[in-house]
Amino acid sequence: MRHVSSAVLMVAAVLLSPASRTAAMATPVRPRPQIEHVVILIVDGLRPDCALLADTPTIHAMARTGAYTFWARTTSVAITLPSCTSMLTGVSPAKHHVDWNRDLPAGKQAYPAVPTVLEMATRAGYDTALVAGKSKFVALAPSGAVTHVFLPAAGGKCSDEEVAAEAAKIITAFRPALMCIHFPDVDVVGHAKGWGSPEQLAQIARTDRAIEQVFAALERAGMRGSTVVVLSADHGGAGRTHGGEDPRSRHIPWVAVGPGVRPGYDLTQNVRIEVRTEDTGATACWLLGLPLPPYLDGQPVRDAFAPGS
Ligand SMILES: [Zn+2]
16 A cells, blocks of 8 residues: 555646646635535445445434435446546546546556546645545546545555545545545455345445544544535445446445535435436535536536525
């Protein structure tokens, strides 16, 4: 495992010179001014029914106090990197062109065809962060796109506990306006022991404790009252795998908590709403007051928020 944030920060400092940064920046006007921070939690491979069946007091508390659906859908490929790219760019894989799901060879690294919301926020002058437990997420952190980056060394992974600890450090030190935190272990145990296996349910319980650590860090930083946290997943799974149109792979949880979020609101009460993973990026874009690019496939999940809150 290697901490790469200093290297990325150096590049960011070079690329985002004051002149170019000012030129790109039109001061964002947030629709809900009390929401100053957005945190996106990606639990790799978290199938909604498993999230509910496992011992998950943090996720259950989020649903009780926030807006949720356990019928959200990921992309039709339902594998990690293309789906996470859709989540964070707000577009389908056909538009972002990230069709690989592995570390690319040295010197061959490629990036999405459209910017992630992290990059859009960085360009608008926000402090941003990406903490991921799998090294292939380097595809979502081209130079200058994210202010603070923590990734394992190429080919590696780190545990959900390590991810939570690194995220807590960044929260404490920098209080980023937009942060994406990826927890890898539920997927790892799913491949080893099976989706819905006792071992995976036990891992989901451990991941829930790691998520609790993120909330504790937000509390310590005095950010709880000004932060919307969205918990979701890149895909589910069945047997020891995932992918394609299988509904057990395509359904993901989507739970939002924070100021102005409707408490205990099941989004399926509005029959017209079917949350898609692309909506997560669009929602973050909207909450940060960034212009919604016209090419987006996703749209903000406005129904999760009390009108005019
Ligand atoms: Zn997997």
